[in-house]
Amino acid sequence: MVSIRQASDAVLRTRDANVARTAAPSMRRERVTLRVAVLVILVLSIASWQLVVWGLRALGL
Known part of the structure; x- marks a missing residue:
């Protein structure tokens, strides 16, 4: 599973690297x-x- 840090960093990478x-x-x-x-x-x-x-599970499926 993707960690929270990896998920948020992936979003931040789309921004300008110099600004970040x-x-x-x-x-x-x-x-x-x-x-x-x-x-x-x-x-x-x-x-x-x-x-x-x-x-x-409650429905037995």
């Missing part, structure tokens, strides 16, 4: 926000698949 290298504090905050957002999305997607699995 000389990141201002606001850009650093943006990176943290992006990592939190990726983490939330991953947790919610895993939780939703877990609910599907539990539902299928």
Whole structure:
């Protein structure tokens, strides 16, 4: 499974490398926000698949 850092870094790589290298504090905050957002999305997607699995087991499938 892809780690949170790998997922967020892949998104950040699409930006200008010079801007990312000389990141201002606001850009650093943006990176943290992006990592939190990726983490939330991953947790919610895993939780939703877990609910599907539990539902299928409850139905005996």
